[in-house]
Amino acid sequence: MKDQLEQIRSRALAELADDAAEAAIENVRVRVLGRSGELTEIMRRMREVPPEERPAIGQLVNQIKAELEARIEVLQGRLREAALERELAAARLDVTLPGAHLPRGRLHPVTQTIEEMLHIFRAMGFEIAATRDVEDDFHNFAALNFPPDHPAREMQDTFFIGGGLLLRTHTSNGQIRVMEARRPPLAVVCPGNCYRRDELSVRASPMFSQIEGFMVDRAGKITMAHLKGVLTEFLRAFFGAGTAVRFRASFFPFTEPSAEVDISCLLCAGKGCRVCKQSGWTEILGSGMIHPNVFRAVGYDPAEFQGFAFGLGVERTALLKLGVEDMRLFFENDLRFLNQFQATVERLA
Numbered sequence: 612m613k614d615q616l617e618q619i620r621s622r623a624l625a626e627l628a629d630d631a632a633e634a635a636i637e638n639v640r641v642r643v644l645g646r647s648g649e650l651t652e653i654m655r656r657m658r659e660v661p662p663e664e665r666p667a668i669g670q671l672v673n674q675i676k677a678e679l680e681a682r683i684e685v686l687q688g689r690l691r692e693a694a695l696e697r698e699l700a701a702a703r704l705d706v707t708l709p710g711a712h713l714p715r716g717r718l719h720p721v722t723q724t725i726e727e728m729l730h731i732f733r734a735m736g737f738e739i740a741a742t743r744d745v746e747d748d749f750h751n752f753a754a755l756n757f758p759p760d761h762p763a764r765e766m767q768d769t770f771f772i773g774g775g776l777l778l779r780t781h782t783s784n785g786q787i788r789v790m791e792a793r794r795p796p797l798a799v800v801c802p803g804n805c806y807r808r809d810e811l812s813v814r815a816s817p818m819f820s821q822i823e824g825f826m827v828d829r830a831g832k833i834t835m836a837h838l839k840g841v842l843t844e845f846l847r848a849f850f851g852a853g854t855a856v857r858f859r860a861s862f863f864p865f866t867e868p869s870a871e872v873d874i875s876c877l878l879c880a881g882k883g884c885r886v887c888k889q890s891g892w893t894e895i896l897g898s899g900m901i902h903p904n905v906f907r908a909v910g911y912d913p914a915e916f917q918g919f920a921f922g923l924g925v926e927r928t929a930l931l932k933l934g935v936e937d938m939r940l941f942f943e944n945d946l947r948f949l950n951q952f953q954a955t956v957e958r959l960a
């Protein structure tokens with residue numbers, strides 16, 4: 612029986628070689644140490660052994676059992692370690708790799724331009740009022756002293772939408788809406804979209820935005836000098852302190868006197884170039900002293916109140932400021948174009 616035990620032992624140890632696979636190890640464990648394994652079988656046959664030999668055999672069984680268990684433990688430990696190594700190698704984290712890029716959205720350059728303009732007006736004490744895009748003839752034309760046969764009132768210029776309504780052709784309706792609802796003193800800017808029956812082109816778009824502004828107080832308190840001061844201040848804040856500003860007599864139905872405002876050409880700084888048609892100047896906005904008929908239309912006595920108004924096109928101004936040559940780029944949503952404009956709003960924040 613002792614020989615038999617030695618055989619079991621050496622066979623098991625041979626199978627438990629250094630490179631034994633997990634399944635082979637488990638095989639040996641079950642065959643030798645298992646509940647009906649070889650060693651258990653020997654113990655069961657202890658009765659066949661002469662009593663005096665039994666202790667020695669029992670000891671040997673225990674010794675072999677302990678030896679094999681220890682050996683199995685070592686081999687399994689090594690296999691567990693190797694498996695862990697493999698797992699770690701496969702899931703290795705390289706902290707030197709560049710991070711994943713998260714694309715960050717930003718405001719459209721036209722929106723940024725509006726924000727920057729409003730920021731300047733707000734700093735000068737103007738409040739901001741949103742007014743409506745869908746208007747009636749009275750607020751878009753009649754109250755602004757447009758004569759009944761004015762060309763802007765014709766189908767080819769204005770989008771009429773039935774029911775006496777139209778899409779506003781300018782933000783000047785904001786003057787009427789605000790003055791109807793309130794009394795002076797007023798210093799208000801009205802940003803918003805405007806609509807005209809123009810083809811989208813390098814210089815024009817059927818939808819565009821304007822900023823309307825006006826300041827009204829008792830007669831004598833707001834003069835043409837204030838108009839010049841406010842607009843010069845605004846244009847220098849927006850285009851740069853060195854910008855030259857020129858007021859040129861003009862005509863609008865809703866102002867008298869009226870002035871168009873030019874700034875020195877941003878491209879040639881007033882020397883004359885292709886963009887300013889060699890004049891050195893670029894027209895930037897319309898303005899004037901609010902016409903007495905406009906005051907009458909909103910129920911103000913023109914003898915009692917006086918003020919100025921102005922309106923400027925945002926896209927045309929943005930073209931100049933950002934050095935963009937084609938208005939259509941603002942409406943095409945091409946990210947290669949839009950991604951170039953990111954700083955304005957962050958600068959104001």
Ligand code: DAH
Binds near residue numbers: 824923
């Ligand atoms: N409404 C004019 C336009 O759309 C712009 C304008 C000119 C507005 C003179 C004004 C102004 O308030 O005084 O072209």
